[in-house]
Amino acid sequence: MLLAIDCGNTNTVFSIWDGEKFLCTLRTSTHHARTADAYFTWYSTLVKHYEIEADITDVIIASTVPRVVFNLRVFADRFFGCRPLVVGKPDCLLPMDPRVDEGTVPGPDRLANAAAAFDRHGGNVVVVDFGTATNFDVVAADGAYVGGIIAPGVNLSLEALHQGAAALPHIDITRPDKVIGTNTVGCIQSGVYWGYSGLIEGLITRIKTEYGMPMKVVGTGGLAPLFDQADVGFDAIEDDLTMHGLTVIHRYNKENGST
Numbered sequence: 001m002l003l004a005i006d007c008g009n010t011n012t013v014f015s016i017w018d019g020e021k022f023l024c025t026l027r028t029s030t031h032h033a034r035t036a037d038a039y040f041t042w043y044s045t046l047v048k049h050y051e052i053e054a055d056i057t058d059v060i061i062a063s064t065v066p067r068v069v070f071n072l073r074v075f076a077d078r079f080f081g082c083r084p085l086v087v088g089k090p091d092c093l094l095p096m097d098p099r100v101d102e103g104t105v106p107g108p109d110r111l112a113n114a115a116a117a118f119d120r121h122g123g124n125v126v127v128v129d130f131g132t133a134t135n136f137d138v139v140a141a142d143g144a145y146v147g148g149i150i151a152p153g154v155n156l157s158l159e160a161l162h163q164g165a166a167a168l169p170h171i172d173i174t175r176p177d178k179v180i181g182t183n184t185v186g187c188i189q190s191g192v193y194w195g196y197s198g199l200i201e202g203l204i205t206r207i208k209t210e211y212g213m214p215m216k217v218v219g220t221g222g223l224a225p226l227f228d229q230a231d232v233g234f235d236a237i238e239d240d241l242t243m244h245g246l247t248v249i250h251r252y253n254k255e256n257g258s259t
């Protein structure tokens with residue numbers, strides 16, 4: 001069985017893949033100082049709680065935070081006796097290499113999204129991934145990641161307003177019915193929800209125009225369903241896209257002999 005680890009700037013997600021389906025998905029906040037032993041304590045408690053029969057033989061990691069990789073490597077080695085595949089490292093093959101400016105290191109989450117989008121939709125896809133940042137990942141007809149857009153994440157924008165303006169409270173994102181807010185919270189909610197909806201819709205339109213061919217748009221990440229309610233232009237919402245990409249990359253490496 002495969003343990004797939006998607007380590008974002010805010011949250012770290014572990015999923016166990018039995019070759020056909022994910023048996024569970026476990027989430028914790030990302031801390032670069034978390035030790036291998038601490039990962040195992042957390043992991044084994046939850047696996048026991050959910051009564052999962054996990055026989056982990058392989059581990060794959062995609063981390064947007066370079067510093068956590070060391071402890072995750074130790075975790076894989078100490079508790080599962082395996083050397084993990086780390087997306088973005090030279091010994092982790094990709095089904096298709098990215099085509100970006102020389103010296104650019106695309107986020108491993110974006111490489112996983114590209115592999116997943118190609119596997120499920122066959123390319124000519126733009127993935128909109130709502131995480132700490134909101135990134136748009138363009139996947140060409142042959143499955144290559146060819147670039148995209150990085151915008152500040154929704155929660156980051158809310159936090160920045162609160163941090164930077166003394167009279168503005170911290171609020172949670174929600175879909176306000178009205179655009180014209182009649183109280184402070186309503187005004188912020190409108191600015192972020194409707195402002196962000198315009199950003200997504202506008203960027204999708206511009207990407208399609210520049211790309212010049214029909215494209216599918218797939219939304220993923222925690223806030224994708226909320227923005228889908230504003231009809232921003234998603235053809236599909238797939239909450240497991242990055243994880244699916246990790247299983248695709250892992251399978252590709254197995255079949256092509258690197259692990």
Ligand SMILES: Nc1ncnc2c1ncn2[C@@H]1O[C@H](COP(=O)(O)OP(=O)(O)OP(=O)(O)O)[C@@H](O)[C@H]1O
Pocket residue numbers: 007008009010011012130131132133172173174220221222223226
């Ligand atoms: N209605 C909502 N309001 C606020 N947050 C939400 C809502 N729905 C989902 N979320 C948030 O979405 C998060 C899951 O999103 P996701 O895993 O895609 O990104 P992340 O963990 O925030 O970022 P990263 O992957 O960059 O670490 C959850 O932590 C949850 O707090």
Ligand SMILES: CC(C)(CO)[C@@H](O)C(=O)NCCC(=O)O
Pocket residue numbers: 008009064104105106107108109110131132133135150
């Ligand atoms: C954009 C984020 C932060 C999204 O998680 C991540 O993919 C990242 O750190 N990327 C590195 C830069 C790039 O993708 O071009």
Ligand SMILES: [K+]
Pocket residue numbers: 008109129130131221242
């Ligand atoms: K993510």
